[in-house]
Amino acid sequence: IINGTERVITTLEDLAPNKIMVEFETRYGEQIEVAKVFSHRRGYRALTVVERNKKSLLEVSFPSISGRINFVTIVRALGVETDEDIASMVSSDPEIVKFMLENLEEAEVWTRDEALEKIGNRIAAGQIKEYQIKRANYVLDRYLLPHLGNEERYRLLKAQFLGRMAEACFELAIGRRGEVDKDHYANKRLKLAGNLMEDLFRVSFNRLTRDIKYQLERANMRNRDLSVATVVRSDVLTERLNHSLATGNWVGGRTGVSQLLDRTDFIATLSHLRRVISPLSRSQPHFEARDLHPTQWGRICPSETPEGPNCGLVKNFAQMVEISTGIDDETEVKDLIFDRLGVMPLAPFLVGDREVPVSYATELEAQDDELVYEETYD
Numbered sequence: 001i002i003n004g005t006e007r008v009i010t011t012l013e014d015l016a017p018n019k020i021m022v023e024f025e026t027r028y029g030e031q032i033e034v035a036k037v038f039s040h041r042r043g044y045r046a047l048t049v050v051e052r053n054k055k056s057l058l059e060v061s062f063p064s065i066s067g068r069i070n071f072v073t074i075v076r077a078l079g080v081e082t083d084e085d086i087a088s089m090v091s092s093d094p095e096i097v098k099f100m101l102e103n104l105e106e107a108e109v110w111t112r113d114e115a116l117e118k119i120g121n122r123i124a125a126g127q128i129k130e131y132q133i134k135r136a137n138y139v140l141d142r143y144l145l146p147h148l149g150n151e152e153r154y155r156l157l158k159a160q161f162l163g164r165m166a167e168a169c170f171e172l173a174i175g176r177r178g179e180v181d182k183d184h185y186a187n188k189r190l191k192l193a194g195n196l197m198e199d200l201f202r203v204s205f206n207r208l209t210r211d212i213k214y215q216l217e218r219a220n221m222r223n224r225d226l227s228v229a230t231v232v233r234s235d236v237l238t239e240r241l242n243h244s245l246a247t248g249n250w251v252g253g254r255t256g257v258s259q260l261l262d263r264t265d266f267i268a269t270l271s272h273l274r275r276v277i278s279p280l281s282r283s284q285p286h287f288e289a290r291d292l293h294p295t296q297w298g299r300i301c302p303s304e305t306p307e308g309p310n311c312g313l314v315k316n317f318a319q320m321v322e323i324s325t326g327i328d329d330e331t332e333v334k335d336l337i338f339d340r341l342g343v344m345p346l347a348p349f350l351v352g353d354r355e356v357p358v359s360y361a362t363e364l365e366a367q368d369d370e371l372v373y374e375e376t377y378d
Contacts, residue, residue, distance in 0.1 A: 002246045006261040009245075011276045012191040012254070013315075017045070018147045019187065021180040022168045030054040033172045035165040041146040043202045045252075048145055050165040052173060058103055058166050064143045065123055071166060072107040077115035077140060078159040089163040096170045183288055185295035190276065190323065196250065196257060203251045204240040211236045254279060274317040276300065282309040289313070 001007070015021070017040035025034050034051040048062045050071065058071030075086055087100045109115045113133075120132025123139055141150050145158045171177045180187060215231045224230075244250055248258040262272040280286050290312025292302055304316045337343040 002242060006263070007245060007258050008261045008272055009193040009196055009258055010256070012196065012257065013276050013278050014189055014191060015182060016187050016189045020165055020168050021182065021187065022172045022177065023179045024172070025051075033169045035168045037145065037165065039145045039147045041150075043199055044146055046143055046146055048165075050162060050169055052169045056099060056102055057106055058169065060162065062144050064139050065119070067122070069119065069122065070108050071162070072103055073109050073115045073118055074144075075159050075162060076109055076112055077119055077136065078155040078162075079112060080156065080159045081112055089160060091167045091170070095174060096167060099170050099173070100166075183291070183293045185293065185299060192323065199251050200241060200244050204237050207240055208237045271304065271316055276315045276317065278313040278315075280313055282313060286313070
């Protein structure tokens with residue numbers, strides 16, 4: 001109840017994060033293959049794109065860096081330097097390796113240091129070399145595939161994931177796989193009230209901490225006695241929460257998340273509480289997104305949708321739908337897939353003096369039985 005009125009937080013439908021989606025795009029009259037991932041970590045969402053241009057070369061783009069960077073440059077900056085390791089990281093299929101060899105022949109850099117210098121020159125042009133390399137390392141750790149981690153020890157995992165994206169591009173190019181159906185409900189995720197309130201509270205709490213820091217600095221400059229009552233302004237957090245709940249304007253530029261609860265009758269109230277809204281623009285056709293998809297069977301009501309511009313974009317849950325929630329605890333996930341299901345981790349192992357992913361280590365083990373493998377981290 002906000003300002004005396006009943007309001008409801010509606011469910012948001014969005015594309016699944018951290019999942020590779022491949023499609024064709026047309027640019028300047030040419031059709032290119034694109035693999036996208038909406039990497040999501042603790043409220044931060046970053047779009048990472050690997051595309052195969054008209055020259056059959058792979059390019060990567062991600063936030064905080066302008067334009068696109070050569071795929072081999074990014075992978076070498078992440079620590080995979082040799083041509084053999086890069087090619088085997090993408091695929092062992094001869095047809096795909098042929099495409100990968102073309103990329104390696106056109107490589108712009110040959111070592112990790114050269115790759116970091118090139119990326120740093122793009123990010124911090126005109127700065128000294130040490131700052132450029134430091135900035136390049138920071139950007140690779142923080143903004144490239146953040147869902148895998150934001151520390152240096154996760155770089156080989158990021159290189160492996162980019163290799164999977166590159167393989168998906170090549171498979172799309174040779175017809176081995178088709179475009180991902182974005183309207184398939186396996187590629188959708190629903191944000192319920194808990195997820196939406198988590199996003200709102202995270203932004204509101206960060207705003208409160210910044211305000212506390214400002215109040216502390218101001219009191220210190222004026223030589224005032226510090227007290228909790230004067231430093232912490234509780235209304236900063238409350239006003240931010242109330243404003244979003246009252247207007248429906250949510251973090252990330254989303255609108256209409258909070259709505260006035262329909263109390264026409266009991267059925268109308270239940271319908272409003274079970275409503276699902278799409279973030280797509282109402283002014284655009286979006287014919288495929290508005291259509292009824294077979295995978296909505298048993299999940300979304302096939303008939304209850306408004307007429308007019310909202311048709312197909314505003315939906316309702318089916319009568320007996322049951323919503324499952326994802327697992328956020330990383331320890332539980334690792335315990336499930338590694339211990340119970342027997343999945344092999346992609347964590348790098350130490351072979352001689354260099355770190356290599358598990359797949360490379362097993363290949364080297366077959367070649368030389370005397371090598372000793374030591375796991376560097378879980």
